[in-house]
Amino acid sequence: MKRVIVVGGGISGLATAWFLQRRGFPVTVLEAGGEPGGTIRTIERDGFRIDTGPTSTLHRGGVLAELIKGVGLDADVVEADRRASRYIVKNGELLALPTGPLSFLTTPLFSGAAKLRLLAEPFYRRALVEESIAQFVRRRLGAEFLDWAVDPFVSGVYAGDAERLSVQAAIPRLYALEAEYGSLFAGAFGRAFRGKPSGPQPRGRLISFQGGMQTLPRAIAKNLGGALQLNAAVTALERMPNGEWFVRTPSSDHRASCLVLALPAYDAARLLGRVSPELARELEAVAYAPVASVALGFRREHVTHALDGFGALLPRRLERETLGVIFSSTLFPGRAPAGKVLLTAFIGGARNPSIADKNKSDLADRVVSDLRPLLGIRGDPILQHVSLWSRAIPQYELGHGRRIARVDAALGRWPGLHLRANWRDGVSLADCVDNAAQLAERLALSMNASEPAAAQEV
Numbered sequence: 001m002k003r004v005i006v007v008g009g010g011i012s013g014l015a016t017a018w019f020l021q022r023r024g025f026p027v028t029v030l031e032a033g034g035e036p037g038g039t040i041r042t043i044e045r046d047g048f049r050i051d052t053g054p055t056s057t058l059h060r061g062g063v064l065a066e067l068i069k070g071v072g073l074d075a076d077v078v079e080a081d082r083r084a085s086r087y088i089v090k091n092g093e094l095l096a097l098p099t100g101p102l103s104f105l106t107t108p109l110f111s112g113a114a115k116l117r118l119l120a121e122p123f124y125r126r127a128l129v130e131e132s133i134a135q136f137v138r139r140r141l142g143a144e145f146l147d148w149a150v151d152p153f154v155s156g157v158y159a160g161d162a163e164r165l166s167v168q169a170a171i172p173r174l175y176a177l178e179a180e181y182g183s184l185f186a187g188a189f190g191r192a193f194r195g196k197p198s199g200p201q202p203r204g205r206l207i208s209f210q211g212g213m214q215t216l217p218r219a220i221a222k223n224l225g226g227a228l229q230l231n232a233a234v235t236a237l238e239r240m241p242n243g244e245w246f247v248r249t250p251s252s253d254h255r256a257s258c259l260v261l262a263l264p265a266y267d268a269a270r271l272l273g274r275v276s277p278e279l280a281r282e283l284e285a286v287a288y289a290p291v292a293s294v295a296l297g298f299r300r301e302h303v304t305h306a307l308d309g310f311g312a313l314l315p316r317r318l319e320r321e322t323l324g325v326i327f328s329s330t331l332f333p334g335r336a337p338a339g340k341v342l343l344t345a346f347i348g349g350a351r352n353p354s355i356a357d358k359n360k361s362d363l364a365d366r367v368v369s370d371l372r373p374l375l376g377i378r379g380d381p382i383l384q385h386v387s388l389w390s391r392a393i394p395q396y397e398l399g400h401g402r403r404i405a406r407v408d409a410a411l412g413r414w415p416g417l418h419l420r421a422n423w424r425d426g427v428s429l430a431d432c433v434d435n436a437a438q439l440a441e442r443l444a445l446s447m448n449a450s451e452p453a454a455a456q457e458v
């Protein structure tokens with residue numbers, strides 16, 4: 001059987017390896033760090049369970065369900081209450097995002113004029129050029145929907161700038177509604193009533209695991225067994241004259257005919273610099289936004305707000321540095337000791353890159369002072385933990401789709417080389433798993449079709 005070398009033990013690399021191994025292909029995963037999971041990290045401090053990267057993911061069944069079951073985690077899944085409110089901060093208050101026609105008509109989040117403006121949505125024409133999310137939403141729904149609904153959502157998912165992100169690349173489902181139906185409303189109704197050719201889409205569930213998000217990569221790592229090598233940073237790679245890929249770490253050399261780089265774009269660019277300057281240039285140009293995740297523990301009686309929801313997003317119009325806060329101990333059990341609450345806030349993003357140079361305790365102070373009046377916080381935090389991700393989330397900016405097409409064209413010139421990580425086709429953990437499963441299937445088909453070749457450590 002042909003062996004596949006996967007570089008990177010984040011969820012993209014681990015899931016690719018797991019799906020390949022399940023199909024019977026031998027795999028070696030080389031991960032630079034001492035733990036599996038990449039940006040998925042869970043730590044325990046003073047009885048609090050803190051996710052310093054992703055805190056949950058949207059689960060629509062499919063291959064994520066197969067993976068969770070396959071690694072034995074079905075019983076560990078915890079699910080957030082679907083009916084919990086999502087708050088947007090406006091005029092110093094937390095206002096629940098409307099969830100139905102009645103709450104939409106009565107919400108103070110949008111003015112009467114903005115609500116009326118929506119009636120005209122089906123009559124706006126499609127744009128002929130690629131648009132940013134901001135241009136798209138202003139054109140179809142009006143400026144208020146951009147400012148008080150979509151822009152905060154873009155901060156929540158991408159920590160991004162809606163003026164710079166491509167609607168096509170960053171929110172393809174929204175873009176597809178217009179492309180298929182000519183209007184978002186027609187699209188939403190059309191899909192609901194007609195259903196998709198493949199049947200109705202399962203409703204998403206927001207999930208985590210009892211032991212926190214890193215439970216998943218840890219379980220995959222356990223399943224992979226000796227196939228995963230930690231503390232194995234790849235320092236060089238090369239294509240041999242016989243077509244095999246040669247990969248070097250400080251302690252081992254490897255060769256295989258199939259190589260998957262499941263790495264952030266900038267790390268893949270560094271490794272590919274000598275192999276393909278063309279690919280390296282494209283990958284180096286993918287922008288990233290910095291984000292600090294600030295975990296704050298409080299005594300329950302020191303927070304006046306009911307914390308009865310997912311959390312709150314702070315729109316850019318408020319001119320606060322904090323992007324949003326998740327009510328972590330409300331969402332999932334076991335995040336805080338009895339009588340205490342855990343909040344996870346995010347600060348920074350594409351519009352505020354200077355946070356990457358700031359001191360962690362200043363960032364925590366900034367977040368506490370932004371949240372204090374909103375949540376009625378009286379005491380000081382009894383727990384404070386800041387994780388600074390200087391290149392946290394890739395930004396699918398205008399032109400991203402064309403860049404990906406150029407990357408794919410260049411990859412066509414390097415048989416056996418594959419690139420798979422969150423800088424393309426979706427940034428969420430669930431997207432990474434979907435994309436990993438698709439790649440594994442493609443590789444399995446092509447390897448089954450070609451001659452088997454033994455792999456080796458040299």
Ligand SMILES: Cc1cc2nc3c(=O)[nH]c(=O)nc-3n(C[C@H](O)[C@H](O)[C@H](O)COP(=O)(O)OP(=O)(O)OC[C@H]3O[C@@H](n4cnc5c(N)ncnc54)[C@H](O)[C@@H]3O)c2cc1C
Nearest residue numbers: 008010011012032038039053054055233234421422428429
């Ligand atoms: C703060 C934050 C909050 C987030 N919140 C959410 C959320 O709530 N829900 C959600 O679904 N998603 C969320 N995401 C996004 C999601 O976590 C990521 O998109 C996803 O985990 C990325 O996985 P990956 O495997 O593609 O990349 P990574 O996790 O970056 O993994 C890449 C791996 O490659 C390794 N590596 C790098 N160079 C080398 C080398 N030379 N040799 C060997 N190994 C190397 C790294 O050590 C790393 O482990 C969040 C991300 C961040 C940063």
